[in-house]
Amino acid sequence: MLLPILLVLASGMCHAVWSMFTKRSLNKSIFLWSIMMVSTVLLLPALLIELWTQPLAAGAYALLLLSVALQALYSWLLSITYEMGDLSQIYPVMRGTSTLLIPLIGVIFLKESLSVYGWIGICCMLGGFAVLSGIGARRSLPVSSAPGTPLGYYTPILMALCVGLCTTCYVFVDKLNLQHMSPLALLEVTNIGFVAGLTPAVLRSRKLLEEWRRNKFTILLGSVLNPGSYLLFLFALQQAPLAHISPLREIGTIFATLLGVLLLKERQGLRRMICSIVIFCGILLIGIWG
Numbered sequence: 001m002l003l004p005i006l007l008v009l010a011s012g013m014c015h016a017v018w019s020m021f022t023k024r025s026l027n028k029s030i031f032l033w034s035i036m037m038v039s040t041v042l043l044l045p046a047l048l049i050e051l052w053t054q055p056l057a058a059g060a061y062a063l064l065l066l067s068v069a070l071q072a073l074y075s076w077l078l079s080i081t082y083e084m085g086d087l088s089q090i091y092p093v094m095r096g097t098s099t100l101l102i103p104l105i106g107v108i109f110l111k112e113s114l115s116v117y118g119w120i121g122i123c124c125m126l127g128g129f130a131v132l133s134g135i136g137a138r139r140s141l142p143v144s145s146a147p148g149t150p151l152g153y154y155t156p157i158l159m160a161l162c163v164g165l166c167t168t169c170y171v172f173v174d175k176l177n178l179q180h181m182s183p184l185a186l187l188e189v190t191n192i193g194f195v196a197g198l199t200p201a202v203l204r205s206r207k208l209l210e211e212w213r214r215n216k217f218t219i220l221l222g223s224v225l226n227p228g229s230y231l232l233f234l235f236a237l238q239q240a241p242l243a244h245i246s247p248l249r250e251i252g253t254i255f256a257t258l259l260g261v262l263l264l265k266e267r268q269g270l271r272r273m274i275c276s277i278v279i280f281c282g283i284l285l286i287g288i289w290g
Contacts, residue, residue: 004240005248007232012252014229016091018222019252020259023087025218029079029201030211035222036075036194043188043227050185060180064189067177070170071193077163079198085156088260088272092279093157095250096129097164098171105172106242113241114286121285125250128278131271174234175242183234187227251283 018035025031056064081090106112114122170190177186202208212219236245254276261269 004236004245007236008245008248009251011229011232011236012249013255014225014232015249016252016255016259018225018229019082019091019256020087020263021215021218021222021225022082023260023264025211025215027205027207027211028082029198030205030208031215031219031222032075032079032082032226033195033198033202034208034211034219035226036191036198038220038223039227040188040191040195043184043191047185047188050181054181056180060177063173063177063180067170067173067186067189068193068196070166070173071190072197074163074166074170075194075197076201077159077166079201081156081159081163084159086260086266087264088257088266088268090156090160091256091260092129092253092275093160094163094167095253096126097161098168098250101165101168105168109172110175110242115289117285117289121282121289124282124285125279126282128275128282129253131275131278171242175237178234178238183231183238186234187231190230191227248283248286250279253279 021035022028022031078094081094084090107114174186174190177189181189233249257272257276260266261272266272
């Protein structure tokens with residue numbers, strides 16, 4: 001069980017770093033599209049070869065199309081959400097939503113199990129996520145979400161919840177897809193969906209060259225970290241139950257909080273760091289005794 005845990009922890013770290021890069025970018029849609037396009041082009045031959053040599057049943061292709069659609073929706077929601085709120089505010093909500101739902105899906109539908117300590121750990125994590133996100137505290141929400149906008153100050157939180165729900169859905173679908181294809185080929189399928197969801201916004205913006213001139217180095221680094229984070233998670237998913245390892249990936253919340261407070265100079269640093277300690281305790285409970 002040690003190897004899947006290490007893979008998931010590395011996945012969480014990579015996810016937090018490229019998320020910070022996205023938050024610092026000029027145009028979120030273009031930045032996300034760019035870092036995914038590099039790996040999408042490179043991995044396309046691997047997907048085509050696998051589908052040619054190992055044809056899938058019609059039902060398996062339907063699941064792949066569902067994964068593509070969910071990834072397209074996810075990328076569109078993600079780009080909008082990163083325009084709102086602090087990284088240390090919206091990231092916990094985006095990641096925390098699936099922390100509760102994915103173990104429940106694993107237990108109910110995939111016949112997996114969690115110990116009492118595992119459920120206590122999830123409660124610790126969710127409690128930390130709730131306080132860290134600033135729900136119920138209007139003053140903690142960013143100025144960018146003005147009262148005159150739909151749903152006022154709570155728009156970033158609601159958008160982050162939508163991202164979390166979408167994450168829950170595509171992880172569950174990809175768990176089923178791994179029964180029919182390799183993690184590398186499945187990663188390419190998700191890449192195609194991700195890029196497709198952002199392509200209309202990129203075409204409308206006409207600022208692709210400007211983004212590359214300003215952030216070409218972080219785009220290239222993000223093009224490794226973004227697909228790499230999910231590939232590590234897919235490999236871990238092959239070796240351990242979904243309900244056990246999926247919450248561990250949320251250690252990225254701790255990394256993202258530290259990056260947001262220390263590098264992006266976001267507010268409420270002490271409060272958010274304390275919440276990160278509570279979340280880490282929950283992660284230990286799940287990873288060691290879950």
